[in-house]
Amino acid sequence: MTGFDDPLWLAGLLLIPLLFVYHHHYKGIRQKSAIEFSRISYIKAAQEGTKKSRQEQILLALSLIAVAMIFIGLANPHIPLENTKKGANVIFALDISGSMLAGDYKPDRLGAAKDSVAMLIKNLEKEDYVGVVTFEGGASSAAYLSPDKERVLNKLESIRSKGGNTAIGDGLALAADMAVSIPGRKNVVILLSDGENNAGFISPEEALSFANERGVQVFTIGVGSEKPVIYDYDMFKNPLYAVLDENTLKNIADKTGGIYYKSVDESTLHEIYSNLNDEIERETEETGIAWLFFLLSGIMIISGFLIRYGKRGVI
Template identity: 25%
Template sequence: MKIPLTFFWPQFLWLLLIVPLLLLVYFWLLRRKKKTAVRYASLAIVREAMAGGSQWRRHVPPVLFLLALTAMLLAAARPFATLSLPSLQQTIILAMDVSGSMRATDVEPNRLVASQNAAKAFLAELPRHVKVGIVAFAGTAQVVQSPTLSREDLVVAIDKFQLQRATAIGSAIVVSLSEIFPDAGIDLSSMVYGRDRQRGIAIDQKPQEPKEHTPVPPGSYSSAAIILLTDGQRTTGVDTMEAAKMAADRGVRVYTVGVGTVEGETIGFEGWSMRVRLDEETLKEVADRTQAEYYYAGTAENLKKVYETLSTRLTVEKKETEISSLLALLAAVLATLSAGLSLLWFNRIA
């Protein structure tokens, strides 16, 4: 596996030319020493010096020293490598669709049960130090479980899902953000007032004092992420892309998971007949705007695999990391080993 390297001070790489120069000097000294030995030493001494047992030993300390010097010179150039490291993600918000369309059976046994089972399997795979909160959304969005380390409480909350009408995808993102930033004054009711209130939809949010926010680069907030699972299109609540912009401005990634069929199907719910289809384009745009990823889960098995992928994606991430200290440590080990072997074999450091 190749690990690409970049250097903060690449001009220091010119110093690596010292290594081949020292190697040439070393070979020159060997030849000079060999000529001197032949000229002045007895035949027995020369034969002993050229014996196979000591021939390779005398080269080991100098080679180790040159390797140590190479590592030190590389460290001086401050190299960066892209490594897979444990994520700093401490909070994950699961925003799960509980609209009536989730009763469709194109994902066995139905979309809701499949999403519940996959979510519980996802929780089992997460490291225990990661907090998880759950937001359920249909005509509005509400927190059914605040971020917690208790997997048992999360499972209980998931099992209590009840289907409702309409789909407020944008509201789910806003409520999730309010859980991630409880002191930011993010107020869902003020955003939907005048639209959903007129339709008789109750908003379970207390008004908060709005606070000014300075936008940060999308995807730059590494302490939390949102996983949004839905099978339909927004029919009410905050505009989805407006909510996505709020997440992007706060650096929070919104990973979107689409369940069901793109073509859609007609289902019945509480005496109503409706046609539901997956709005993939919007979900892809939400993920793209927040520097996250979109996943399509057309079957229960695919949905489980999506959550497995997300578990890995959120607990291990690739980061560009400076490795100067590692190279300096390697140089110290090689230099110490070189000096130690020289003392052990020849009673001198040379």
């Protein structure tokens, strides 16, 4: 739908009928004066009246259209073009807790996740900005939101697991905050975790509300295997298992308009990321067309000039 940035300028269109009325009023006065001054002159003028009157009407129409185009152009109209999209702010929130070192994925869960994230970053639209957040016992920024995808890829490569627990709420809150740091764009977070929230200062519910208030769409990916996986042992030599909290991840995706995906190995994880670019709905960009109305106004003015002073001009 067409819109205007400065619609108050459209009030200038009210001048068009006033100018039309003024023209005809002035024309009547001029003809009356001509009759009083010289009936002979008026008779001669009447003989040429048809052609002259037609040109006057054309010139009047061109002048009024030119004025109208100027006021419409000053209102700065814009239209959404179907094939022109704004870029999106895409933030990857990666779980780097100890369980992400489990070897059921090759080379491990974190390595497979990094490879899949890198693949998606390379396939994003040129206009998209990218950032990376990591979380374990807390959350931190690994790569700030930027259009420089090569820089982000270099930062992604250097990410290593810090062990510890899983703070999904902290990771989501920081990712959502980074997503809205550059306004006027679609805000998307892609959160990957293989555990349950058992650390941090912000609960997943609080982070979800934070993301919703700021219009952030969250896609979640649960990393797991068909069977329980041991990733480490505690101080008493008891095995530690990665426990995926699917309900939390599903709730986050459902409440923010995203999608939850379940990965069971590196190939399914790669497939999930390869399809995510198509799931990100980018907003249609409003394209200004004020120049078109100023161009039309110029054409009207030049056409009137040529009619008035051109080779066949008689006015």
